[in-house]
Amino acid sequence: MDIDKQIVAEIEARLGAKNIRTGADAEGFLEDFWGRARGKTLCVALPASTQEVSDVLSICFHHKIAVFPQGGNTSTCLGAVPDASGRSIVLSLSRMNRILSVDPLDASIAAEAGCILADIQEAAVKVDKFFPLSLGAEGSCQIGGNVSTNAGGTSVLRYGNTRDLVLGMEVVLPDGRIWDGMRTLRKNNTGYDLKHLFIGAEGSLGIITKVSLKIFPSLPHLTSALISFEDIVNLTAFTEPLRKTFDTSIIAMELISGSEVRIVKEMMPDLSVPYDQNVGWFLLVDIVSDGQGDIADRLQDVLGGAMEDGHITDVLISANEAQRAAIWKLRHSVTESHKKYGMGMSHDVAVPIGDIPRFIQIAKAKVDEAFPQADIAIVGHVGDGNLHYNVIFEKSRWAAIPDQSKMRKDVYKVIYDIAAGMNGTFSAEHGIGALHVAEMKTYKSEIELEMMKGVKSLFDPHNIMNPGRILPE
Template identity: 75%
Template sequence: MDVDNQVVAEIEARLGAKFVRTGADTEGFIEDFWGRAWGRTLCVAQPGSTDEVAAVMAICHRHGIAVFPQGGNTSTCLGAVPDVGGRSVVLALGRMNRILSVDPVDGSLVAEAGCILADIQQAASDVDRLFPLSLGAEGSCQIGGNVSTNAGGTSVLRYGNTRDLVLGMEVVLPDGRIWNGLRTLRKNNTGYDLKHLFIGAEGTLGVITKVALKLFPSLGPMTTVLISFDDIADLTSFTEPLRRSFDTAIIAMELISGSEVRIVNTIFPDLNVPYDPETGWFLLVDIASDAPAGVSDLLQEVLGAAMEAEKILDVLVAANEAQRASIWRLRHSVTEAHKKYGMGMSHDIAIPIVEIPRFIQTAGSKVAAAFPEAEMALVGHVGDGNLHYNVMFEMSVWNAIPDQMKTRKAVYKVVYDIAASMNGTFSAEHGIGALHVAEMKTYKPPIELEIMRGIKSLLDPDNRMNPGRVLPL
């Protein structure tokens, strides 16, 4: 028996053959969500416990086999699919989907890495608590992947990124050893806080198998507002008064371009959100308060002044939960709409909040000059400076481009250079994956890369964990 077959046989002996996929049965695990990249693998291992993960890791370590950890496979950066080499194992954690404890008094929840994010949200809600991480893929993404990519989402303005929501974790190291840091302590000042090495590492240092998460008090009644306006230069004239007036009661503040709304409505014409198709921009705001009447009065005061100054065109306040859900469906349908609409280059940049209007104006003019056939469509977490600047090509236009890779790189460079010039970053919440490794070398200071390589070589000296991702070697 050759080594590759022996590896598969050993994994089957440990997990059971029904939980090891080979050949055609690996479909769905070896391509990314967008259908942009495919890989090959010896097998897809589907462990059901931490001990089984450790056993698979030990087998792969012994035989020098690469491991690609995979959660819900919703990465936008090609971070969760294997490479084309074929001498690898995909470690799919979907069977490890148990919620192990929910403690409303401690304000904590412990779950296995394969738990769907929406299920964790519901488990918190069942005990009148809130787990605030929220993003478009929450019905299919897994909490292990959320932690591994330090996911952001729409509630960062109040609650922070995933990093701010993690109390502890359990991790299987590349050689199969288990580190148990699964604590729910708020304070533990005993040296290096190791969990932060694995948060955002995208599976390049080990496999997160369990996480302990912070829970928060449930929110009061929510007021959802959709503000329309035409000039991006006017953005801060009403967002800053809103933030001063409502402070931490603002849960989300989402910027959506009119072009983005039109794309979503083209793909999903049943969206029941009234809007003028000629409007340039929309701002979606969620405000939580136990006194919604007071919110309404203050909104009228703050936005009334902006409307009198002709900074905004219209304000739609959701009249009920159904209308609120429709407005948020518009926001959360963006990714799926892009996938069906055409070829989009999504940029996950972050810049200082004060620079948002200037970035949009600068990028708009430079992208239009370099790629006149492209359409800009933008959504952004304007409260934290994270913009998803999407450069869209209709498929007929894209298919006529002779060197698509060259065009893709040229688009990235235009947008990322502008972000860097404003002291920003090319990746705010999506991560690096395999898609943006070159940008790490271009935009990351050499001393930071040196430190990161040192950490990688300590934990994974053979570069078997998610190779080709995150770090240019």
């Protein structure tokens, strides 16, 4: 039997024929969410337990066969699909999707890594608690994928990134050994805190099979405000008073450019947009009641001055949950609209918070000059300095570009150079995947790469875990 067939046969013997996919049955696991890359694989393995993950990794380690872990496959940077070699397996966590325990007293929740994020949020609500990680893909991304990418999302301002929410985890190492680190301790200074190596490692060091997470008191009433303003230079003039007044009661602070709203409206004409779209910018703020008076009244007080000074042009404050949902619907419609509109190069940059207006101004001048056929559409978790700076080519304009690959690289370089020049980063929350490996070489220092390569070779000496991702050769 040829070696590839033997590997598939060994995996099949451990998991059972119905829990592996080959040929046409594997198709659904090979293409990335955005349709930008399609890989090949010997088979997709669908283990249902930690022991089965361990068995599969032992086989792959023995045969030195690459393993591409896959969660919900919503990665924005080609992180979760196999490469084109075909000499690899995809390991999908989708069958390991159980909530294991919810402990309100310990304020913790334990789940298998393939658990869908929305199911974890729901499990917390059932015990009158709150799990704050929230992002547009929450209906399909998995907690193992969130932890592996150290996902950010819309609640970072108050609760931090996924890293801040993880208490413990279980991991299967590339050679099949199992590390049980499923604790829920808030304090444990006993040597290196190993879980942090796996958070944000994008499956390059092992497979996360279980996680324990913090949950929080359930949120009282939330109020959303959509603030319109014309000029980005005025951003801090009204966000600083907002921060001063509401402090940690601000859950989300999302920037949306007027150009973005107009693309959403064009691509999704049925979406209700009950405000003037012909404005330069919108800021969406979510504030939780803090017992210090009516949020809407206090918002009017704080923003009244900004309105008089001409820093903002309008404020829409949600009066009920339906209005709040309508405001957020706009924010969550961005990804789908981009897909319909054309080819978007999304830059997940972060710069120091005070530099955001300057970044936007410099980037606009450069993009307008170098890529006049492109639209600029921006959304961002601006409260924590993170912008999704999208340079989008409408479909027919993209089709007319002779060397699209060069164009992509040129656009990325312009934006990332500006961020780097401000002591910022080219990947704030989405990670590296296969898409940004070249940027690692350009923007990370030699010593950073050396340390990362040292960690990688310690855990994964045969380089079988997600090869070609994160680290340049």
